[in-house]
Amino acid sequence: MIDKPRPQALAQVMEISPYVPGHAPTKGSGPSFKLASNENPLGASPAARQAVIDVSANLETYPDGSARALREAIAQRYGLDANRIICGAGSDEIFQMLAKAYLETGDEIIQTTHGFLVYHLVAQQSGAVTVIAPETQLRTDVDAILERVTAKTKMVFIANPNNPTGTYISFEDVRRLHAGLPSNVLLVLDAAYAEYVRANDYSSGIELVSEFENVIMTRTFSKIYGLAALRLGWGYAPMHVIDALHRVRGPFNVSETAQRAGIAAIQDQTFIETSLALNDAQRERLTDGLEDLGLAPVPSVANFVLVNFPESLGKTASDAAKYLDAHGVSVRAMAAYKLPDCLRISVGNAESVDAVLSHLADFLKTS
Structure with a gap:
């Protein structure tokens, strides 16, 4: 049989390592907790859930391609x-x-050493090169980014707060970063975890977008709003950027279910405040408990905690992840983020925090 040529994917596509999401824990006899994907332990707003039910009466109808009602609610x-x-x-x-x-x-x-993996993936899809700027104490280093800007730089991505470190930089530092960039370089501010930040010197970047022509801020409904299953996010940008994005956007890229649920979710301020209060309390408990176990959690402003497993303990992060999974708790290994000695643990409810701390205490005692 004669071998015939077959369709070939683009070279840069075949170099991509596909994104691996957080996994659910191994099912055991007791309760299990998925703490690998930074999901809201309270689920979604009751109003958002009702909106999903209401949409089911008209599943034959195309959604509004421009998501007008959702954009107006935002x-x-x-x-x-x-x-x-x-x-x-x-x-x-x-x-x-x-x-x-x-x-x-x-x-x-340009992105930072421990920045979100998806930035690199989308650059690869277009054949672009990702330049890594080192961080300082697991925080975005503005000067390190600016030192790496060249004539080839088209975009700078920063997550603020950053995933997976949970750290942030002040709005003053973000302004300094923007001021140092050429006007033709687009600054992408990924504010997926902005709703969780209580710090007075933080801003998601809305002001910069309103003031300049080379900034876009993105947000998500997957975290505080608990709509990860519906896949919904939004961006705020100058009109010339929005015009370009609409030209590459799929005609019905956001489902009617997601749009209606998003409208209901963003209007339910009571649910948001309840979610924030739970996260504040349980993040503190988780952080303090990890420290009491002799571990090294990174102070976080988001809905997860990055924790380092020192070599001196003789217990690796990989071993801890396997132990937790075997006991019904999944967390996120960080080797792909160049943090092989760390685990990222989502902030859950009180029961899940108790489970993490109890199982880690047992793990650290075992020989």
Whole structure:
């Protein structure tokens, strides 16, 4: 039989290591807790759940391609211009739109050492090169980023707060970063965890977008709003950026179910405040408990805690993850983020925090 040529994917695509999401724990006889994906332990707002039920009566109808009602709800919540908002299937899709609209082979993006993996993936899809800027004490280093800007730089991605470190930089530092960038470089501010931050010197970046032509801020409904299953995110940007993104956006990229649930969720401030209060209390318990066990958690402003397992303990992060999984608790290993000695643990409810601390205490006692 004669071998025939077959379709070949682009070289840069075949170099991509697919993103691996957090996994559910191994099922055991007792309760289990998925703490690997930074999901809201309270689930979603009752109003959002009812919206999903209501949509089921009209599943034959296409959604509004522009997500007009959702954009207006977001605009009303934050005092924005709805025309400068774009919605996507999670903020991940907005990153993909940015890559399609602005990156080509030979271009460069900059991200930090432990920045979100998806930035690198979308750059690879377009044949662009990812330049890594080192962090300082697991925090975005503005000077390190600016030192790496070249004529090839097209975008700078920072997650603020950062995933997986849980750290943030002040709005003053974000402004300094922007001020040091050429006007043709797009600054992408990924504010997926912004709702959790209580610090007075923090801002998600809305002000910068309103003031300048080369900034976009992205947000998600997957975390505080508990709508991860529906895949919903949004971005706020100058009109010329929004225009470009609409030209590469799929015509019906956000389902009607996601749009209706998003509207209900963003209007349910009581649910948001309840979620925040739970996260504040349990994050403190988790952090203090990890310290009491002799571990080294990184102070976090998000809904997860990164914890280091010192070599001196003789217990590796990988071993701890396997032990927890065998006892019904899944957490996120961090080797892919160049943090092989760390685990990222989502902040859950009181029962899940108790389970993590109890199982880790047993793990550290075993020979």
